[in-house]
Amino acid sequence: MRRLRTTASRWAAAACLAIGLVYLTLIPAAPSRVYVVMEIVIAAVAGLTAVKMWMHNCFESHLGAGALVAATAGSSLLAMTVGLPGDGGGDLSATRLVLILLSVGVVCLLVQDGRVRREHARHTRRPYAR
Template identity: 65%
Template sequence: MRRLRTTASRWAAVACLAIALLYLVRVVDAPSAAYLLGEIVMGVLGVAAAVKMWLHNCFESHLAAGALVAATSGGTLLAVTAGLPGGGASGLTPTRVALLALSAAVVVLLVQDGRVRREHARRARRPYAR
């Protein structure tokens, strides 16, 4: 059974792609090989989640988007408050603000997508299935 692709899921896919692009742009300024690898992995995860969500809007795409959002927001908040390993806390840069805003947007859009799909499923049921 095909899953309903909503406007909110399409915008969530765009937000995941924007997060991935921000990570891939930051690859140039990676301070070490570990950060380089982490940013590449996050970029690839973001692209994969965005493409899967755009095409199928399935559980797996929501899971990948959730992992991307959790890692992005958690890592960004840790970098701002406690600091990255080997360094102190750093301030909010425009990139970090954008990452936090996009992460929040993905969560809100996925919740809205769930509400729309739930309402559509309720209306699409056969009368005898109620």
């Protein structure tokens, strides 16, 4: 059965893609190879999640978006408060704030998507209902 693709899910896919693009811009300034690999992996997960959500809006795309948001918001909050490993203080930068705002945006859009799909399911008749 096809899942309903809502405007909120499309915007959430765009926000996931934007997160991936922000991580790609962070690659040249990465302090070590470990950060380069991490940023490439997160950008790849963001891109794949965005494509899957745009096309299907399924459980797997929502799971990928949740993992992406947890990794992005968690690493950004840790970098802003405690600082990166080996650094002394926190790094309050515009890039980190953008990543946090995009993460919050993805969560809000997915909640709105769930509300719209739930309302749509309430008003549509099931194919097996009499």
